[in-house]
Amino acid sequence: MNTAQQARWVRFTPTERIARSMVYIVVVVAVIWSLKTVEVIPEFLYDAPEQTADLLSRMWPFDWGYYPTVVHAAMIETIHIATLGTLLSLVAALPLAFMAARNFTPFPVLNWVAQFIFVTSRSVNSLVWALLFVAIFGPGALAGILAIAFRSIGFVGRLFGEALEEAQKGPIEALNAIGAPGSMVLAKGYWPQAEPAFWSIALLRWDINIRESAVLGLVGAGGIGLALNASLDNLYWDEVGLILAVILLVVMATEIISSKIRARII
Template identity: 65%
Template sequence: MSVPVSAPVAERSWQRFSPGLRLARFAFYLCTVAAFAVSLRTIEIIPEFLYDAPEQMADLFGRMWPPDANYLGPTLAALVETLHIATLGTLLALAMAVPVGLLAARNLTPSLPLNLLAKFVFVTSRSVNSLVWALLFVAVFGPGPLAGTLAIAFRSIGFTGKLFAEALEESSPGSIEALTAAGAGRLSTLVFGYWPQVKPAFWSIALFRWDINIRESAVLGLVGAGGIGVALDTALNLLYWDQVAVVLAAIFSVVVLAEIVVTLVRNRVL
């Protein structure tokens, strides 16, 4: 009796990407390299400026040392104003972003026109840089911390409102349905159903945005919107590099301190 011989099994070669996907990846890399090359040609880098850059940096830091200790008083006063601008601007942003966030949350506001209107407000707020907002408010209200505060507030609406709306949409519907079945109104459902779920995320968003606003408010004075940026702009215009060193050290210190405070509050309280 003859034994059947099994047919040879064809070897299969494993490939991570299909031919079409490999072609798409190659096209992406090619476009990236081409965009990089075009960008280099567009910004017109002058090689002569790169050659003596280390020497220029060393000369600049040499002019900054030693820092002018007599400029510490005006710098601290401007720094306190910067903290006030960032804090008040964040509070105003939260007050304006919460109603818009409620309109953007589809589970709370099942109306497409209102959702789109709220998202348009978010996009508008985030699209305009804080310096541009500051320029607009300086033109309206004149130079000073009021323009800086409003610039920080209007810049922060899109960030805080969008994240708040997303937190509302991700809330669990169980407690909401229980409150609705018990006859609770919209306000009671919002306060006792949604708010306990989104409260940790809301305060985390607020702290994170306050931390960002301290950094952004430090440069608003360059366009006349108050804060420590005014002291920095004055020192730069007068070429007082020892005073510039004091201002930069103060900005760096307050940014580090704000980071520590935000981290401690989130770990201890939230």
């Protein structure tokens, strides 16, 4: 380049360009491979428009009478499952997050153990956790709460651990310098700095958990999903429509509530 009369400016190094082109090629190949080999039954597709029209006509009008008898209580149970599950995960994730934060726990082995728990928790879908807990505790809300909690530990723990690692050293060193005990350093040094992040993460997860707990009943873990499953099995689409509408309303309300709380406490 030095010998060239004019400097030629290139945005990417050759390796970068090769890497990018490789990615594009891989994407194209992957899409074509998937399209060619994925199993789609064309006979089912021909009547898709009729099936959809049929579905909608069966859904509307909703079976409003089903709301007071079953849906209301089931929806309340779903909200409780999501909230209790979130609270349980907060209780479990808090010590683990401190264990994972490298500035608070200077032992790599403990950091690693906490990270491993987080990865395991996040890698298993909440529906799978629900399957496992239904097998252990039997169908019902308990399995749902535990499924929500186990799935959320990894999410809350990892994010809160990262928030703790971002805590400024100043207040902590000051507390250490005056000889404050470890519990005091934690409560007055780390916690006030990370508290807004903690509540923000908790709200975010609660929001997600309301959505997720609505389907846990499909595998027997309580709440509105149980009612949904029963209606689906009976092909009572007017009940299904009502349940979906109620879920939609609750999810939207949750989103509004959580953004209001977030604006107030953070």
